Amino acid sequence: xxxxxxxxxxxxxxxxxxxxxxxxxxxxxxxxxxxxxxxxxxxxxxxxxxxxxxxxxxxxxxxxxxxxxxxxxxxxxxxxxxxxxxxxxxxxxxxxxxxxxxxxxxxxxxxxxxxxxxxxxxxxxxxxxxxxxxxxxxxxxxxxxxxxxxxxxxxxxxxxxxxxxxxxxxxxxxxxxxxxxxxxxxxxxxxxxxxxxxxxxxxxxxxxxxxxxxxxxxxxxxxxxxxxxxxxxxxxxxxxxxxxxxxxxxxxxxxxxxxxxxx
Amino acid sequence: xxxxxxxxxxxxxxxxxxxxxxxxxxxxxxxxxxxxxxxxxxxxxxxxxxxxxxxxxxxxxxxxxxxxxxxxxxxxxxxxxxxxxxxxxxxxxxxxxxxxxxxxxxxxxxxxxxxxxxxxxxxxxxxxxxxxxxxxxxxxxxxxxxxxxxxxxxxxxxxxxxxxxxxxxxxxxxxxxxxxxxxxxxxxxxxxxxxxxxxxxxxxxxxxxxxxxxxxxxxxxxxxxxxxxxxxxxxxxxxxxxxxxxxxxxxxxxxxxxxxxxxxxxxxxxxxxxxxxxxxxxxxxxxxxxxxxxxxxxxxxxxxxxxxxxxxxxxxxxxxxxxxxxxxxxxxxxxxxxxxxxxxxxxxxxxxxxxxxxxxxxxxxxxxxxxxxxxxxxxxxxxxxxxx
Ligand SMILES: Nc1ncnc2c1ncn2[C@@H]1O[C@H](COP(=O)(O)OP(=O)(O)O)[C@@H](O)[C@H]1O
Ligand SMILES: [Mg+2]
Numbered sequence: 346x347x348x349x350x351x352x353x354x355x356x357x358x359x360x361x362x363x364x365x366x367x368x369x370x371x372x373x374x375x376x377x378x379x380x381x382x383x384x385x386x387x388x389x390x391x392x393x394x395x396x397x398x399x400x401x402x403x404x405x406x407x408x409x410x411x412x413x414x415x416x417x418x419x420x421x422x423x424x425x426x427x428x429x430x431x432x433x434x435x436x437x438x439x440x441x442x443x444x445x446x447x448x449x450x451x452x453x454x455x456x457x458x459x460x461x462x463x464x465x466x467x468x469x470x471x472x473x474x475x476x477x478x479x480x481x482x483x484x485x486x487x488x489x490x491x492x493x494x495x496x497x498x499x500x501x502x503x504x505x506x507x508x509x510x511x512x513x514x515x516x517x518x519x520x521x522x523x524x525x526x527x528x529x530x531x532x533x534x535x536x537x538x539x540x541x542x543x544x545x546x547x548x549x550x551x552x553x554x555x556x557x558x559x560x561x562x563x564x565x566x567x568x569x570x571x572x573x574x575x576x577x578x579x580x581x582x583x584x585x586x587x588x589x590x591x592x593x594x595x596x597x598x599x600x601x602x603x604x605x606x607x608x
Numbered sequence: 609x610x611x612x613x614x615x616x617x618x619x620x621x622x623x624x625x626x627x628x629x630x631x632x633x634x635x636x637x638x639x640x641x642x643x644x645x646x647x648x649x650x651x652x653x654x655x656x657x658x659x660x661x662x663x664x665x666x667x668x669x670x671x672x673x674x675x676x677x678x679x680x681x682x683x684x685x686x687x688x689x690x691x692x693x694x695x696x697x698x699x700x701x702x703x704x705x706x707x708x709x710x711x712x713x714x715x716x717x718x719x720x721x722x723x724x725x726x727x728x729x730x731x732x733x734x735x736x737x738x739x740x741x742x743x744x745x746x747x748x749x750x751x752x753x754x755x756x757x758x759x760x761x762x763x764x765x766x767x768x769x770x771x772x773x774x775x776x777x778x779x780x781x782x783x784x785x786x787x788x789x790x791x792x793x794x795x796x797x798x799x800x801x802x803x804x805x806x807x808x809x810x811x812x813x814x815x816x817x818x819x820x821x822x823x824x825x826x827x828x829x830x831x832x833x834x835x836x837x838x839x840x841x842x843x844x845x846x847x848x849x850x851x852x853x854x855x856x857x858x859x860x861x862x863x864x865x866x867x868x869x870x871x872x873x874x875x876x877x878x879x880x881x882x883x884x885x886x887x888x889x890x891x892x893x894x895x896x897x898x899x900x901x902x903x904x905x906x907x908x909x910x911x912x913x914x915x916x917x918x919x920x921x922x923x924x925x926x927x928x929x930x931x932x933x934x935x936x937x938x939x940x941x942x943x944x945x946x947x948x949x950x951x952x953x954x955x956x957x958x959x960x961x962x963x964x965x966x967x968x969x970x971x972x973x974x975x976x977x978x979x980x981x982x983x984x985x986x987x988x989x990x991x992x993x994x995x996x
Contacts, residue, residue: 414825417990439827449825450818454622466614467826511822 354519354550355390355413359422362408362574382408383419384574390552390567395545397565398554399595405574406554407446410523413552414444426519440468445512446523453497457488457507460496461514468515475514482510486536502533509537520544522553526560538564558591570598577602611828615836619810623844633805633844637798638851645859664703664744667693672712675755679706682747697733703744705733716759784874788957792949793926795853799887800922802848803894804915806841811902812911820993830987834899834980842895846888879955882965886955889972890948894922896979903986906995925949941967944975 362383366374374380383405390396398406411417413424415435423430429437451460461483465475483489486506491499496507513520525541526534541564544551555561561568561582568585570578578585578598586594623629667688668679679685683704688696693705708730709715715728730752734745766774814820823833875883897918898911905911922945929949932940936954941947947968954960986992 411994416821416825417994436827436829439825442825444825448818449822451822452622452814452817452819454626459621463614463618464826467611467823467828469611469827 352392353389354392354427355396355552356425357386357388357409357413357422358424360386360409360412360419360424361421362405362412362417362419382574383412385422386571386574386576387422388569388576388579390550392550393545393548394566395541395551395553395564397561397568398552398571399556399558399561399568399591400554400571401556401599404571406571407448407523408574409571410444410446410521410552410554413438414442414521415439416444440515441517441519443512443515443517443520444523445509445521445525447527448523449508449512451496451504451508451511454495456493456495457483457499457510458492460507460511464511464514470515478514478516482513486510501528502530505529505533506536509540517549519550519552522551524555525553526555526557558595562591570595572599572602575602609832612832612836612839615828615833616840619837619840620843622810623806623840629809633802633848634851637802637805637848638855640855641798641852642855642859645856646862649859649862659743662740662743664740664747666704666706666744666748667696667702668706668708669693670708670710670712672708674713675751678751678755682751683744694733697735697741700735700738700741703734703738703741704748705731706748707731707733784957788953789930791956792929792952793923794856795849795887795952796890796922796926796945796949798852798856799845799849799891800894800919802852803841803845803891803898804912804919805848806844807895807898808902808905808908808911808915810837810841811899812905812908815903815905815993816907824987824993829984831980831984833987834984838892838896838899838976838980838983841899842888842891845895846891849887849891875955879960882960883952883955885969886948886951886965886972889969889976890945892976893944893948893972893979894918896976896983900979900983900986903983904992921945929953936964938964938967942971944972947971 360383361381364380364382366377366380370380371377386405386409388396398409400406408417412419413426413431415431415438418432423432425431426438427441429441431438455463458479461479462475465472465479470478480489483492486509488503488507488510491503496504499507522541525537529537538560541551541553553560553564565582567579567581568591569576570585582591585591623633664683665686666679666683667686668683669688669690671679686702688705690705690707693702693707696702697705709728712728712730719725719727721727732745732748735741736745766772811820814823824830898915901914901918902908902911905914925946926949929946930953932950932953936950940950941964947964951960951965951968954964
């Protein structure tokens, strides 16, 4: 019955991404010249759900999310976000997504106030809408008291909140979080996870990547387990865990996927 | 289009709200150049003054009556013979020993070049490694040459007289000639350092700090980012160059001495407009070149290293423009930067033509536009923007 209500929002089709390694990188990768970071990856996320990409470090999560955010192009395959191709229609994709990752930094010199206005203009958000949104978000995250403090002088937690708010200036329908709680203190981490649930409640579609089992358990409706750039499992959280803990199931799947080799 | 303005506004805000930035990029170059050039001028002046004021000591052997008044006015004379005098010069106790032949006045009155005999010889002993001795030598030598001219005067060349004008060039022409050779080089280097003060920081710096990626996930066209950055940076670099120029112009009269006729009013308003036009187009080219290098570099430090060849080429353009004399082949004005050097040179020497100016400015603008296109392509390239 529920299946009928599901509307596909993100459709990832046969994504493949390789990197030519530099001389220096070759040494750490054991002489490999071309590294396949994402290997023929396909999955779908439905509108209004939180989709989790779970995998160990180096599995290809960040690479996948960067392709979705149109920062890099896949060698093969495509991803459709709300019907727009991340390969061919990158401007349309950019205007309907928000991307939060520690790789995207804010300039130290500016204040949250200035940055919000600046990015609102870059997203062509009408001035009144932007002003209203700013007041709302700044008070929601307690940024208002620090609105005219330079980013350089903000605490790490506050800076993270500002980054979150800035990545959402365009009120996107689709939000990408790469390791959303990495490096955050427990309080800020809770603020972020609460907000992700709030986004879902508002009908937004969210994809997040993490290597933390509890984060998936707490937030996600469906989860894709990604190992060595390939999809090892994909299902709803209940179906994947099947009564066990996610951690236990993950290691089962991992050793199975790696050809039965023990951890 | 609106987003281009947004980007320009943000670059300006970043620059002008940070006094550390605009002080070092705009105020400092002008002040520094003015201070250094003024200081150099001051030192040269005071050295010259010292030379003029110095009253050298000398021993004159066999002083002829005809020269005695002039020599006692120019030198502090003391008594002595040839050998003692030489010793004193060696010991640096006196500045010079001047030895006339005996009965010098009679000898020169009787001497005729037609006789084939060697002319009477005056000996000046001095020590060229000692500054005061050197001054004494020049003083004695020039007095004796003047005396020789007067003694055997057969004809004059350009005899000084109140109403006589022999050189039809106006008084500034010669200083303009010299300036037209050195100013292009100096100006290009000043503009270059102005560009270096702003461009790597704004592009390689943003890349290094990971803030440009934040801009690149927004739906802003890469071309707009390139245009916005280049436009904003050009204005800043122009201000920096302008500051250097003002510093140089203000210090120039002091450097060249007040007699040289070097003033800011040497050029007409039209000349200054042409200068501004060519400087602006040059700044565009330089900023675009440095921006591309900065976009390629992984850090500000790497960018400053990679930019050295461009700096050398710019310098060489200034140097080579000195060797282009007369009316240059119009083809040369199509070469970016080099054309700027030629135009600046011709504005100062007063030989600029409107056609050459138009070709140069258009060539520079076209070249910059091509570079902006390249920069936009680079902003699109994940290999360049997101390499590890
Ligand atoms: N720009 C790059 N150049 C070379 N190798 C890369 C690049 N980006 C990622 N990789 C490699 O691709 C693999 C997947 O990386 P990533 O997507 O960051 O994994 P994850 O986010 O799951 O930890 C890693 O082995 C990483 O070293
Ligand atoms: Mg990652």
